[in-house]
Amino acid sequence: MAITFHEEDLPSQDLFSDGPIAVDTEAMGLHPGRDRLCLVQLSDGSGNEHLVRFSPGSDYAAPNLKALLGDPDRLKLYHFARFDIAIMRHYLGIMAAPLYCTRTASRLVRTYTDRHGLKELVKELLGTDINKQQQTSDWGGPELSDAQRDYAASDVRYLHALKEKLDVRLQREGRMALAQSCFDFLPARAELDLAGWPETDIFAHS
Template sequence: MTIHFHEEDLPDGVLEGTAPLAVDTETMGLVTHRDRLCVLQISDGSGDEHLVRFSPGSTYEAPNLTRLLADESRLKLYHFARFDLAAIQYYLGVMAAPVFCTKIASKLVRTYTDRHGLKNLTDELLGESMSKQQQSSDWGAEDINEAQREYAASDVRYLHRLKDALEVRLEREGRSEIAQACFDFLPARALLDIAGWEGRDIFSHNEGFYA
């Protein structure tokens, strides 16, 4: 298992193939328009993780990375895909779908708990322990230290195995089709977030307020 660190794009030939791609992002905060994309993590489940760091003022021209993310023949695995899809679309200009979201799958089958974080899932379903110590660190810093790199890599390290475990439960509970419908809608949900509807439920009967 190796963590590979790259600046601005993936090298030629990396992650070629047909395997699903586990994807995650690190940003300066949770407001997509304001808080720039700093690091994108990606793995094909073979044991290595690739981190792509974008510098302040980056043009986000990453042809090798964006080609992989835009490849509709390869499933993308996320934990809370809604946020990552919006960040990738806004900064890299591609919709990184089709999607499997472990957080949504967890909420559909682990209805006996309200703890659906990635650490909760890896603890229960895989018996693996993750550290979240670097979750709120400065991803825009000039130097991304080893602890940050390990944290970022761990966010994609377990997603392939979690998908397999969650698919078994979705099938067992008869919720595979509704899960897929949710996954299929996520690109539209991300576009709504980017367009300004991130805090509003357009399916609600309540008219809410005008803005």
């Protein structure tokens, strides 16, 4: 297993094998229009992770990263897709879809719990403990610590295996089609967030 660090862009799209690619982001906060995108993490499930860091004042050109994430034939795996695709849409100008969201899938099949965080999901489905200590650290500093890099990589390390486990449950409970409809809607949900409707249910009667 190796974690490879890149500044401002991937050197090539050829770093990844064919098939789904796991994606996560780190930012200065949870408001895509306010908080700066600092890091994009990627893994093809082979056991290697790639981290792309953006500096303050970055123009977010990143042609190789954008081509990879914008590929309509490559499935992107997220844990909380709504945030990740919104902040990448805002800063990178691309919609990183089609997608699969493990948190959304978890909510559809793990209805016996309200704990749908990545740590809980990896523990229950894969039997592995992951360290989330760096979750609220400063991702915009001049250097990322080894602990931050390890944490960031772990956010994409398990998504392929989680998808396999969650798909079994979605099929078992007859909710695969419903899950796919939710995944298909998430880009529109992200656009609504960016356009100013983050909490409003526009489908509600009042």
